[in-house]
Amino acid sequence: MDRAVTGSLYEHFIGQIRGVLRGVGQSSLEQTIGDSVNLDPAELARMLIKVFGADCACVVDNCEALLDNADHFDAEQVMRYVRALATGTKWHFLFTSRETFTFGREGREPHPVRWIEIEELLPTERAHLLSLASGSGEFNFGDFTEEDQQTVFTEIAGHPYELNLFIQAAKGRDDLNALIDEIHRITSRYARLDYYIGRHSVAHRAMLQLVALLDQPLEEKKLSFIWKNAQKQKLETTLAAKQLLSDLKKNALLVESDGAYDLLPVLRHHLLRGESSFRPTSEERKQLHHLIVKVFYAHFEQATQVRSEALSKKAEDGDRVAAWLSRERIDMLHRAFRHSWHVGDLESSCALLEELSDQAAGLLSRHSLCRYAVMLRDIVDALDEEEWLPLHAIVYGVTGKVLAGLRMFDEAISVYGKSIKLAKATGDDSSLGVTYHLLGRVFEKQDEWVKAAKIFLLSLKNYLQYDGNPNELIVVIRSCKRILEKTELTELSTLLDQLFAANPELAKVVELSRAEPTQSE
């Protein structure tokens, strides 16, 4: 499970659609789309046709992100939306992608996409680019000898990004001939990317790797925070993150937008999935991911403290700040989990997911919960059902809870069903009591009392068989008593009677706890 860590495509894509709808004053529709985790792709197409009409031209840029679930856990899902738009409307589309694709469906004729390859710039286009770059005061193409001009023109200027890297490298250098000689000796485009990366110090390269591994652009403050911790761990450097980021940006290896730093896709692809000699090893990646997770925690704690202080001074803003803190915490956990999961660190993933499960359902806004559910559903799909891991139980449990919280009962039942099936198949049914209880709660919420009662009975039996957690047992008993007020199930009432007869104290505790609902409820 050595994956590139990238953010949620779904969040980004839906965010783009919402932004476009906002741009034409469709705020109510924007909200609808944002809230609908189960938004049918065809429905989305219909909505957009209604807003923009049939005569529309649409660009979908960077489609390579949709082609591999290893890069983005929700790529396939977003591809469904793009396909629905492309095939469900009569719009004209222009897709850009590193690789070609079609909108095929099994057993159906694929919708033809006419692919045209973008090649290196043509000679006049190169001249145009060079003329634009020249005369800035720091780079002048005319300063080169004719022979060097020819090298730059033929070997470098056809690729705009490489030309940019070259210009930054050439600035202020007296020995331009030496630079061109060095580049001329490297025949592959990607090896030349390495050349520009390799010109920087170890610390610069480490910062580049760190930014590459992050799942989204991050502002300098957070990067500095991570960097300080990275230094403590292994990097012997006194260079501050600010300096490194500034250098890398100046040399066209990083881009900055609204104070957040990121890599161009070409460079991230090269560093993480390409042939780069600076590609971090699995171990290095794992270390960096751990660091990122750790630092997210630390950063969050620090932010919490700062905001708590602010909160105490401005009590009237209490609710707003508390809500912000909750969202911030969930987002941080979410992000940390993603890093752990993608790098295959199951131990951390389990811990983080358990923490998420405690926080998520009660604290998230509906919209965030939807995004969270999308991620979880895809993780459920991605888990290998043949190999039982503790992570399975946790993922299924958390996913079921979130889906139930969203009133997506069928999906929640399906996920709990998988969990039960897996536990039975592996012979590890000691924790089934929890899952049965959660499943029973889903039936109860749907007013299916009989089914709920039967499932609660299974839960209770499991707890008794394996001598389960007493606090959890009390919650289960309470659920059983509640359901028996709605329906009859002789076996369940008999079992409860026997239990209370054998342990009169338990009956008292259950009665007392009715006044104070526990957190698990």
Added chain:
Amino acid sequence: MGLEKLESLRHEQDCVHIRIEEPKEMPQVAAVPWELMHDGDEYTALHPRVYLSRIPFGVRPVESVSIRGKLRILIVWSQPTDLPPLKIEREQMKLSMALAPSLRSTRVEYREIVHCTKEKFKKALKTGYDVVYFTGHGGFDAEKGGFLCLEKGKGHKNECLYARELARHMAAAAHPPALVFLNCCVSGGVPVGGGQERFQDTARRVMGEKVPFVIATLTSVLVSGAQYFMKGFMDSMLAGEGFDIPQAVAAGRGALYDSDSLSSSERHSFYQYMLLSACEKGWSLKIREEAQGRVEVVEPVLVTSSEYPGVDLGWVRRIDLLSDVEDAVQGGCRLVGVHGVGGLGKTIFSAQWLDYLGHHTQMNVKHRLWFLTYGQGCHRLPV
């Protein structure tokens, strides 16, 4: 006209046009290298104010040549792998850098075909360009006439485009070019012996299709000389307000002759370049405004996310790619994709396409949308 007369004219007027008629009755006149004329002091064709051109027989004279809106130039490169190499990369750089200053202006537009095949050439000519510049190998076959060497297939082997076929393509164009510049060997050369059948050279066949100006070569030309001539010609033609063709030809010859890095014999190859002209009075390509009474069109609404890179003069316009996408769309393709390695400018191109649609409404588009599946910043050159 005697040399004394020429001298006096030169003093009296700003410039002197010498037009050599190639009469039907005396075909051998066409084979004479008139561009080598010498008045005792200097080569006449090198004088910056003496413009020397030829009028092939049978060409219908025109008074002046005008073009619409802007000068559209088609540049055609061909270097078949089974023919001697032409160091075309060096010429590409020289020509492109000569064109660069005008690339940002709105009065000139370029389309370029690298590795040109017959099919690509034919298709491009059909669109209609004001100037067609060809560089590559050329020749003359006693039976079939003049030809240009184009490329064929993946191996880029030679395939001859004969003059008569080229003339047919010219005739099928939306409008004939105002100038065709055939920078290859023997594009305007005719055999010394024989009758009228000798006028099967590429240049004169092209002129037969209402092309008022053709620049061609008498015999074989050297690669380095061709590059100097082209650079001098383009620099001069694009420098001024009008596109003065004879003056630019004189400048091209001058650039070749004055070159420091060429040998004496190479410098004297200036005479190989001749200007065939059907113009009687007007010598420059005059731009006339587009037809009046244009229909006002409503620009389709552009709706994008915040990551939209926008389009400005800081980006290189990929006209060739834009044209390919346009062809696909016009051909009925609703879903078009552009693919290629990272860093080549796919994102910028996608924005250029939307911008292009904003000014070309044939597609009847009312909204233009731009989505990005996953974020990226766009690198700008430090301009």
